[in-house]
Amino acid sequence: MTTDPVCPLVDVRELSLGIGTTGRLVVDRVSFQVHPGEIVAVVGESGSGKTIAARALLGLTHPAIRRRNGSVQIDGRDLDSLSPRELRAMRGARVGMVFQEPMTSLNPSMTIGRQLEEALALHSGLGGTERRTAILSMLARVGLDNPERVLHAWPHEFSGGMRQRIMLAAVMLPRPSLLVADEPTTALDAMVQRDVLELMVSLTAEHGTAVLMISHDLAMVARYSHRVIVMCRGEIVEQGPTQQILRAPAHAYTRTLLGAMPRRRLVPAVDQAAAPLVEVRGLVVDFGARVGLFRRGMAKRALHGIDLAIRPREVVAVVGGSGSGKTTLGRVIARLLKPSAGQLLFDGQPVDEARGAVWNDYRRNCQMVFQDPYSSLDPRMTVGQGIGEALYGCGLDRAAVRNRVLEMLEEVGLEAAYANRYPHELSGGQRQRVAIARAVVRRPRLVIADEPVSALDTTVRAQILDLFAELQSRHGFACLFISHDLAVVEQLANRVIVMDQGQIVEQGPRDRIFDHPAAPYTRRLLQAIPALEPTPTGGVRLRWRHEALHDHAVRQARA
Template structure:
């Protein structure tokens, strides 16, 4: 790494205000930092701290409602207030971006070759065979297997990790000096995340790239950053070398972020706790049908013989990459999709029950989804959302429903006086509390938690985990906890089941799985999740 005193990007006293309908929001306040040549600087903070706005402002990619003051110099050239011609020369050439969700950044109607070719034609004037050869070279460099075969693919035909590799190829196409990566691994499985971080590190070292890395994941910061800037409410509250920030944080907010990584463990399961749900060799195969007569020519083997049990007051963590069968298994246990093999719930075999036969049991099994904003109706008040299940499973007066909603809102940490508001009026953490309240008001015995913390900031994650632990202790709830965040799985689970491509590859007590994994796949997951360099596989 070259001397950080020779900055490729120099930001001084940056202030950003947004004006909307007469109201002014001061989003970034007096921010100053440098990114040295060959250096990786991490901007760290929770949602709304101003990280992404700061990065986008450097090349004036903010909407027209933004007013930018201060200075952002790239290689000594002032970018704040620069002409559109100057900015066009720098964007994509000298400074490139990688965004969080490649599916929103890639055009779904164009092939990978066309999208990469547009960038090469615009900035380098390459076309025809020269462009084709350069695109194949770029895809090969970022680890896309059989790059020649992938040129005619559309974004939806690639995996999440492959789409992010294409985005990195587009960012590198014109040989930038500075790469701005805005949460580039947040939407990826832990093993794919590790591969992408390894790739970025390799490319940085090979090309002498500078990198501004925006994230809320401190494990990633430890792995990839040379220096850290911690942001809160639009200001940088602490900055310094990565080791110094982690070993000797000075600001209370930095200490709070670091403490959020250590979120304890679950309450022990009471002795003699009864089994709430169990399965034996549960199989979920989806038929592949072809031809006019829709003959079955094969099966998608979503789950292959899963055996599990979960007791009152116990959490079974189900982990694995996307497509491993985690959610499919949970939906089958709740009898929301068909399956083969026995399912026993509260001592009763339910695998052959359908529709009306399951209805009396529905109140006893509830689910909390990953994205509370997507699972809460925007047209219903919080009171209507939480009370919806009572209208089906309980015969109560309006007053009784109101009182029950108020009681469960207090229990999950929401002020009852807000029950007449709508979901968009709440923060992400509050919306997840609403979703939890909706599930808990029916006093279930089994709750499926499908990635309930993945969309939340770290400090909010801690609050939700503590809430779930308290509700479990108080009500003896059995949880099936589905997640790819292994730190949260360890904090909440008593037992863990590891799934890969529909198979259960390992299962046992949480300490055994985390500390003494028996299979290569589990060891790979652990290495990726806890920041040990596991090596990269395409």
């Protein structure tokens, strides 16, 4: 790393941003620097101002957000001194940005080749042949097979990890001096997260590019950043070398942030001799591959003969990479997908072709919490109506339904007044509390939770996990918990199932899976993401799981 304390690449001084000219401040007197070749992480809860402060470096803040005070300099030039044309020329050429969701930042109406060439045509003097050569070289560099085919493909044809690699290629082609990465791996599974971040670090190191990384994943921050900036309510409360801040945080907010990291806890014992509540036998799911408007090609097998049993009060976690089949398994058990073969039993009774009382009993006792509560809650219904809808057909009159809804809101930590609000009036954490309340209000015996905390920041995630564990203990429902966040699984699960390419490669008690994994795939999964363990000073230290097998990553982390 090369740093010159005299000439920073980015110099932000006393920056204050507010809503309009008289509204509240969203960024208050923020000052920081980024030097060439340096990786600086910005952490904090949702609403802390970290994304707005980073977007200010590119002049990409919302029109309603006005600068009240301070300055932003890049390469010694104040942004206020740049004309709109000069500002557009700076974006991409000198400063590039990788957004959180690549599907929304890639143009769905343009092929990958056209989008990549557009960046080079705007920000380089290369001719058509030279641009094509550079694009093919970069696509190969980011690990995409058959770059020629990729040029003619569309964004929807790639997985989330592949799309993020394409975004990195697009941003790095003009060789910017600064890369702003806004939550670049939030929705990706463990191994894809590692691959994308390793690629980002490698590409920026080759070109001497500085990185400003916005993240709520403190393990990734500890692994990849040189310095960290901690923001709270629009202010910087602490900044300094990453290892120093994480090992011995000086500010109470930083200690709260680190204390909210998921950690292994004791979980209630489950009677393994009890009869299974839910059981699947030989479960197979095939998806037809579309090759035309009316024709289908060869079917793709998503699940290969899955056998699984969930006992009463047991939390069974399903982990694996994207495309491993874990969400498909959850949706089949919830009867949102019909299996191609196999059998589903509830309390020993087959559910597949069930009708009447057996089917109604299963629907009442199997509920699901989805990854994105905003898309699963009806925007036209108030919170009270949405939760109360789950009680239809249970024999309660209107007053009893209202009382049960208010009781459920209290259980999930929301006041009775929230019953009259609509989903768009709530924060992400509040919407997830409502989604959990809706799933639990009918006192089901099985809850399927599909990535219920992946989009939440550290402290809100901790609150939701504590709430979920409390409700599970109080009401005694079993749970199929689907997640790519291994730290969350380690905190909650009784038993862990590891899936890869539609098959179960390993399963067993949580402690055995995490401490003594048997399958090579499980070991690779656990090694992909570092863990943070507490220090006596109230901080954390970086620790790789099974460190003896991860010498290469440890050496890189210390470099």
